[in-house]
Amino acid sequence: MSKSVYFEDLEIGDRLDFGPVSVSRDEIMAFAAEFDAQPFHLSDEAAAGTHFGSLSASGWHTTALFMKMFVAKMQAAGHQDASLGAMGIDELRWLRPVRPGDTLRGTSEVVEKKASRSRPEMGIVKSRVTVLNQRDEPVLTMMPITMFRTRPN
Template sequence: MQYYEDIEVGTTASFGSYEVTAEEIKEFAEKYDPQPFHVDEEAAADSMFGELVASGWHTMAMCMRMVNQNPDPVAAIAGIGADDIRWHKPVTPGLQLELHTEIVDKWPSDRDVSGFITRGIEARDQHGDAVVTYETTALVKTRAYDE
């Protein structure tokens, strides 16, 4: 577990591996983003994408899943926000996603038991191409929080 005191600006990490399936793309989209190119393979073939693609919000959810699979997680209390979200490449069935992170900023909170960190996040496919980039800010525990 990485507490606020342990986290240094510039630290990078790579982790996760997430295989994207057509079934999951359609299931997520039917519930949350029911556009034809997310839910229907024939309609998707006739779209600007030419094939079934994941919703950008589904891509973000997959990234969140990988963040939570980090073998050395940050002692987060709560997410504060996400900024500069950019979807670079459509996410299609069969892609394997991996997460790459970098701590880009940190500052203390007004309490002794927590601080803030901002992390740059990039998800890449198995070809090394970025599919999404963004930054998240989180409130993180100090060791004193658990004392």
């Protein structure tokens, strides 16, 4: 395990690369059946008559795959010990469909940080996230706003 990374250790411009993860047809349909049962996420036939043309993952599935990759990297990099969760996400965009067989990876870059005025035990970090497919095409972008523990005294 890496040494713990606290709010004070993070700098504007710090990058964290994460992934890869591949997505299968069965995973796309299982996620959609439980969480986003729109027809174009459930079958090629239903998707054929839409702008998707064929089966595509739910944007929420793509976002969940980001989280899976990101948390694994955070744990490996020692960031998870100081993570206190997120306050929200700005500018979430699903830029292109994720298809069966796609392999995703991404990067997160710190773009803003500030100490909490009311909670001295934490700071707020805003990052720019981009998730790419195997063709280096962006499929998702967003700006998570997260809370990080400050270094214990």
